[in-house]
C-alpha cells in the first residue's frame with residue numbers, strides 16, 4: 001500500500017515539477033518553431049506513457065498485494081496481450097519519430113537564396129567569415145594558418161581577397177533573412193549552438209558541416225560550444241547579434257577584408273621605441289616591470305597579446321572596473337597610443353626586448369611539496385598556456401613563464417572577483433575568468449604561481465617531475 005502511494009506521489013511530483021521547472025525553453029528567436037513542436041509532441045507521448053505505466057504499476061502493487069489465501073499463477077505467454085502491446089508501442093514510437101523526420105527534411109534543405117557565413121571553431125574560441133561582395137568564400141586550408149593568416153585562407157585565390165574576417169567572438173546577422181552557417185573546426189570536435197535559434201550542429205575537423213535558420217527577433221544571443229568530450233568547451237562562448245538591416249550594414253562597414261588584414265603593416269621597432277619612452281616610467285627602461293608601481297614585466301611578451309591588451313585598455317574592456325585601480329592607471333596611458341599602428345609599433349618594440357629572469361622572490365624558496373601541488377594544478381593551465389608557460393597564439397593564452405609572482409597573483413585574483421574578464425568586449429578574458437575558478441583558494445593560487453616560477457629555468461620542472 002505504502003509503495004503504491006509513493007509511486008503515485010512520484011508521478012504527481014514529476015508532473016508538477018515539469019510545469020514549475022525553472023529550466024524551460026528560452027524564448028525562440030528563429031523560424032524553427034517546428035523543433036519546439038516536435039519536442040512538445042515527445043513530451044506529451046512520453047509523459048502519457050510515464051503516467052500510464054506508473055499508474056498501472058501502482059494499481060498492480062495495490063491490487064495484488066500479499067494475501068496468504070492467494071497463489072500467483074505462472075503464465076509465460078499471452079499472444080493477445082503481446083500483440084496489443086506491440087501495436088501500441090509501434091504507434092507510439094512512430095509518433096515520436098515521424099514529426100522529427102519531417103523537420104529534419106526541412107533542416108537539411110537550405111532555402112534558395114539564403115545568405116552564408118562561416119563559423120570557425122578552435123580551442124577555445126569562435127571567429128567568423130563572410131563571403132564579401134562576390135558572394136563566394138575563398139579556399140581555406142589548415143596548412144595556410146599562421147599568426148598573420150589565422151583563418152588559413154589562400155592568398156592567391158581571387159575569391160578570398162574580399163572575404164570579411166571577424167576576429168571576434170561576436171557575429172552579427174540581419175533579421176528575417178535565411179542564413180546558412182558553414183561550420184569549420186581548426187582542431188577538434190566543437191558544437192555550434194544558440195539556444196534561442198533551436199538548431200545546433202557539430203563542427204568536425206576535416207569537413208564543413210552546416211545548419212540554417214532565419215533569425216526572427218533582434219537581440220544579442222549567447223553562442224555556446226555544446227561539445228562534451230574534451231577539455232574546457234564550456235569556456236568557448238560567443239554571441240550572435242541579430243540586427244535591423246540598417247544596423248547590420250553599419251556593423252558590416254566597420255569590418256576588414258582578408259586582403260586588408262593580410263597586408264597590414266609590420267611593427268616599426270624604431271617608432272615603437274620612441275613611443276615606449278612614456279611607458280618606461282612605470283614599466284622600466286628594459287620593460288622589466290616595477291613592483292612598487294604595480295607595473296608588470298612586459299619584455300618578451302608576444303606582440304598579439306600586447307596588442308590585444310593595449311586595445312582592451314583603450315576601449316574599456318580592461319581597466320574600467322571601478323575596483324581596478326591599477327588597470328585604470330594603465331587605461332589612461334593606453335589612450336595615449338593614438339591608433340592601431342602606434343599600438344603595433346610599441347608592442348613590436350616591447351617584444352624585441354629580451355626577457356630578464358624573475359627577481360628572486362618567494363617562488364624560489366618554496367617547498368617541494370608546494371611545487372608538486374602547483375604542478376598538478378598547472379597541468380590544467382598547460383592546455384592553453386603551454387607546458388613551459390611559453391604562451392600559445394592558437395589558444396590566445398599569453399606567456400606566463402618569467403612573469404613576476406605578485407603580478408600573476410593580482411591578475412588571478414582580479415579574474416576570480418570579476419574585476420578582469422567580465423567587462424564588455426573582453427572576449428578572451430572571460431575564458432580565463434572561468435578557468436581561474438579551478439583554483440579554489442589562495443593557497444592553490446600560491447602553489448600554481450610557485451610552479452610557474454620554476455618554468456623560466458627550463459631544467460627545474462624536470463627535477464620536480466622526477467620526484
Ligand SMILES: [Cu+2]
Nearest residue numbers: 190225233236
Ligand atoms: Cu568547443
